[in-house]
Amino acid sequence: MTSLRITNVHLIDPELQTIQLGSLTIIDGRIAADDLSAPTLDGRGKYLAPGIVDIGVKVCEPGERHKESFRSAGLAAAAGGVTTMVTRPDTDPVIDSPETLEFATRRAQAACAVHTYQMAALTKGRLGREMTEIGFMQDAGAVAFTDCDSVVSDTKVLSRALTYAQQLGALVIGHPQDPGLSKGAAATSGKFASLRAIPAASPMAERLGLERDLALVEMTGAKYHADQISTALALPALERAKQQGLDVTAGVSIHHLTLNEFDVADYRSFFKVKPPLRSEEDRLAMVAALAAGILDIISSMHTPQDEESKRLPFEQAASGAVALETLLPAALRLYHADQLSLPQLFRAMSLNPAKLLGLPGGSLAQGAPADLILFDPDTPFVLDRFKLHSKSKNTPFDGQRMQGQVLATFVHGQKVYQR
């Protein structure tokens, strides 16, 4: 029996939405009743929270291991306080069969100290034509089904896939963008994109995509999560669907919560993400929607890209940013700006994603797995991208002042990272 008692810490409880100075005892990898006989670790007044459950991490295995492997992603996750990575199937080849799923699961288990769960593709090759073996892959451990940023444009195909997923109780994750309107876009249409002459799409593309998906969810009764909502235009549809009682949740990426389109400045391709960065009004609307519970989940949308794929003219440069290690300090910007409380942040980063996928974790309750982070929300630092654990260094926060550092990360009671 191994045990540990972490004392003198502020406990952030996302279920009770409280912060309390106290202690927490871990016995055999689980949170247990307070046990004064356990060896202690003095938390020195810092903060202890359930580890982050990050939905939508891209690990470039199989296919592009030079960008990110399970090993490097696992190290980055531990250093960033992410105790559970839920990985994307948009690899090469696509994870769209029990065999590729089994490969990724095996690699993850061998190389990662943090928990990993796999998502699988909804359609074969993410091509939007035929559904994958959802049942087999669910049995093999896939926690959700998604074609990632490749939108299933054929509504018949999507409606059948949703129907099939519904009878299995499988979660489908959509990327709400109208494929026609958003085709070729690298920015949000408006004055900035027009001045820089970057091909752009109207934010209406997101609302169109979401409205369509929600209509099909209403038709099929499927369990649906929108991977990223980024525009104020899309929020009323989401709110309506929730009021209607549809089994719908929505996420937002950390970049859409903390950056806006002007950050692209003179064509800085590290700020090219998908969907593109939005206006400041949209960013503030996302923060408010998160506080109001209209948006449920914050994700890193960790997307490693090597220098070669970013060092290109903006239009041609690859989309995406690494974010496993910057997720927490970036999210803490919202805390320091008095826009979201720490319990609200951890509800969106830990509790809600765990609940959505039916995973243990995200909780400080007795019996919950001891997946925990000890952190100091105030430590200031300047981010140096070359110090990230990810193989790829494409972060938009390079050189920026940030606040908040992970001091230690525990997975099942084991310390997997210490600063």
Next chain:
Amino acid sequence: MQLQHLLGIEPLQPQQIKEILDLADQYADRNRTSSRNSKVLAGCTQINMFFENSTRTQASFEIAGKRLGADVMNIAMQASSIKKGETLVDTALTLNAMHPDLLVVRHPHSGAVDLLAQKVNCAVLNAGDGRHEHPTQALLDALTIRRSKGRLHRLNIAICGDIAHSRVARSNLILLGKMENRIRLVGPATLMPAGINEFGAEVFHDMEEGLKDVDVVMMLRLQRERMDGGFIPSEREYYHRYGLNAAKLSNAKPDAIVMHPGPMNRGVEIDGDIADDLSRSVIQEQVEMGVAVRMAAMDILMRNRRQNLEEAQR
């Protein structure tokens, strides 16, 4: 602030624009005499890198460089290393290692010339990047206007046609705005960029109304090669509504001048008779001013570069 590169009109101050135009004015006059060649850029190596086809602009830059005594080299980028998979930045680094003094770059993607300028230590002159900017075109248009109108402020100027896909329109809009002119944008709504109402220009979808009492009519080429399809119903409908002919031009001031950056699609955006009417059209003069403006820009960039190098040696 000293100019190291000429990447666009946006970063220029009105005073810098005026300096370039004043010098170009002198070159324009001298270009009409037999003593038009000089040795101002003697010993300078100028490389023209055109990633997009161009005959007139490339010829203009080549003549400008040669008149000033530079060693000019043209590389047709489409036929070379990019075909072999080399990235823009690697190409730039390769050429940079040969120590040129000036790179003149045209590229089909917005922002590509900015990116290139960050990676080299010679002067970079943007000869057109995607839909973004084409600074020497805006400068030559400004010089043409100033020479025929006697001033470059408080004029009513209509820019007509495919605004959305045009770097010429964007650079002109910025330059003429900086010099305090009233600008009208005329064209179908599908060819207007998003957020156009925030640019400080008036937008007209009716050409006759848009041309009312203007001093300058700037036509744009209908960029057919840029079209994804479906921006306008047909060429003939476009010509009917937005092609410049005598009837539409009669709405402008009687002494209004007609401009076009070329190459023209006669019978699509402009009537051949108007284009050839030397009492109205300054299209040939624009080409002439192009050489003068490019000479002036290169002269200034090279002067600044020499100064910087000398300061660095000291």
